[in-house]
Amino acid sequence: MSLLRAKIQDVFNEPGCEQNRGKDAKARKKGCSKPLTPGAAAGGCAFDGAKIVLQPITDAAHLVHGPLACEGNSWDNRGAASSGPTLWRTSFTTDLTELDVVMGRGERKLFKAIREIKEAYGPPAIFVYPTCVTALIGDDIEAVCQRAAEKFGLAVVPVNAPGFVGSKNLGNRLAGEALLEHVIGTAEPDDPGPYDINILGEFNLSGEFWLVKALLDRLGIRVRACIPGDARYFDIACAHRARAAMMVCSTALINLARKMDERWGIPFFEGSFYGITDTSDALRNIAELLVKQGADPEILGRTEVLIAEEEAIAWKKLAAYRPRLAGKRVLLNTGGVKSWSVVHALMEIGIEIVGTSVKKSTVEDKERIKQILKDDNHIFEQMAARELYAMLSEHKADILLSGGRTQFIALKAKTPWLDINQERQHPYAGYDGMVELVRQIDIVIHNPIWGQVREPAPWDCQPAVREERPSTKSETGTLHAVQEFAGTTADDFGEC
Known part of the structure; x- marks a missing residue:
């Protein structure tokens, strides 16, 4: 103890x-x-x-x-x-x-x-x-x-x-x-190379890291160890032979990144694979860090070519969603790296951010949010369920992005909801992941079910006054009442 x-x-x-x-x-x-x-x-x-x-x-x-x-x-x-x-x-x-x-x-x-x-x-x-x-x-x-x-x-x-x-x-x-x-340092790889990197704090949720790994493979960059997403024990044991590292979630494994730098000289930076701009910046930073560690500078040129190609493809795909989502208001109830990376990603296509939580974010995360939003009023440390419901029921947001714990608040407020936390079913990292995120937001917001559930129920409407509707009491009164109601039409009900 x-x-x-x-x-x-x-x-x-x-x-x-x-x-x-x-x-x-x-x-x-x-x-x-x-x-x-x-x-x-x-x-x-x-x-x-x-x-x-x-x-x-x-x-x-x-x-x-x-x-x-x-x-x-x-x-x-x-x-x-x-x-x-x-x-x-x-x-x-x-x-x-x-x-x-x-x-x-x-x-x-x-x-x-x-x-x-x-x-x-x-x-x-x-x-x-x-x-x-x-x-x-x-x-x-x-x-x-x-x-x-x-x-x-x-x-x-x-x-x-x-x-x-x-x-x-x-x-x-x-x-x-x-x-x-x-674990780390207990085994030696057979083929260490100048383009080996570690990715720390990446969990491969819904397989989204595979979208990023495909980009790194095209650049000839090998992920020596992704900790912990889709990891193998031997790969982590050999992680000390990587030349550089990227830290995706600093609140989780910053001590691991720092000590690996001190013990084995593996420099690291913090980045994000959410959004087009952040993905491009992450690829550039990885290439630059490898060059500083002795890799051939030609990788910088190849990285820019890849970024230009992928960005052009992604923006072309996103162009179809921009007129449908421009001006839509999003409320994020999440934390950590997603509190700023997803915000930046959505603002790139014209979506308005009405609020984002920072309950699990570091000081650095909060500073990034302030630089992106330019307004502290859209940042909240914690929002109680009652306040969240009030905000959604007053239609201050068109969609809520959060984890599964708050989905029922959104549903009760008859507001579209999309899961972006660990339980999600779709990958949102990288260029293809950004397109998928926007596609899912478009699907959820424009789902016709929301127009239907927001309509008042028939029993909440006041019936219109009919001039003549005689009623007679008899032993079959109940049957007469049923037949009378069955004969009504939509015109028989007044304004709600």
């Missing part, structure tokens, strides 16, 4: 984070996020954050050491895609019970589980995640993993990020520490 505490303090004292550098020593120890509310950590605890970063390593087994509910909460928490192995889609847990806790059988049960995974699946590595329960009872995860690695001849990686230590963002960074300590 003392080692975990020291590691957490080291993550809090992140010199690569501009916000962290601006704090005094006392504030720095508190970390970057608000304390968690007991019992309300689902989807936001350190354990969940570590699992998010490491589970997309597709050929590894991911074993949760704790009660069954912890694995149920974290499994399948991202829409990441794999081009090959599917082992990461299998759930493994030690399923610790109260009796196991009382009898002190946690460590023995963990060792047995590692052995069973090794014999049944033979993965190159097993990542072991302690949870709140196993951390509190003091199971020595690192000792068990070390013993199992020696016994079974495979990498067994302890990921010390139990839920109670902090937020999801802290768990992201602790996962990066686990990779630095136990």
Whole structure:
């Protein structure tokens, strides 16, 4: 536990984070996020954050050491895609019970589980995640993993990020520490080259990184390791031989990028693959960084040729949507890199941004938003469900872009909604991804269902006064009433 505490303090004292550098020593120890509310950590605890970063390593087994509910909460928490192995889609847990806790059988049960995974699946590595329960009872995860690695001849990686230590963002960074300590640098590639790069903080949601990788392949740039999207354990183990790195989400793995630069001299920059301009800038920055690291300068010219070709194709496709979407108002309820990258992408085709959230954004993200929007009134730290509903029901936005948690607010307000978070079904990165994003927005906004659901229901309309409609009471009065109503027409109802 003392080692975990020291590691957490080291993550809090992140010199690569501009916000962290601006704090005094006392504030720095508190970390970057608000304390968690007991019992309300689902989807936001350190354990969940570590699992998010490491589970997309597709050929590894991911074993949760704790009660069954912890694995149920974290499994399948991202829409990441794999081009090959599917082992990461299998759930493994030690399923610790109260009796196991009382009898002190946690460590023995963990060792047995590692052995069973090794014999049944033979993965190159097993990542072991302690949870709140196993951390509190003091199971020595690192000792068990070390013993199992020696016994079974495979990498067994302890990921010390139990839920109670902090937020999801802290768990992201602790996962990066686990990779630095136990994985990266443990293998050597057979064919290192001057055009090898790492992509950090890219999750390959809906396979969108494949759209970007196709562009890099055309430039002769090889992705040595994409961490974690569609990753293989051996590729991450060889990641220290890359010549440059691009960081897609700084809040998640900035500590990993900085320490890889310090240990192995891999310079990095932060960029985005959302939007035409940002994608082009990212490709230029990658090429320039490789040239600084010794690559042939001719790659700069080839990069500009590729950018010109792809931009011309993308703008031609987007021209059909511009008159249909120009002036449409979009509200974004997301965070992180999407809070500014998607904003910039949509403004390129004339869409108006009425607001964007910055609840998961860094100081750098917020500065970018201010430069793009030129108005702080369109930036909100957090919007309660009641305020969000009021804004949508008053038709201050034509569409809401957000995650699945707020979709029902939009539907209740009878406002179009599109998922742009991890559960989305369409890739939005790169030039083709930008065209797809605009296409989906056009489809959702112009769906005829919205005109229908906004029409008042017939029973909300006041019936018109009829001059003569005699009514008689009889034993068949109910039947007469039904026949009378069935004979009415739309003209029988007045204005709503």
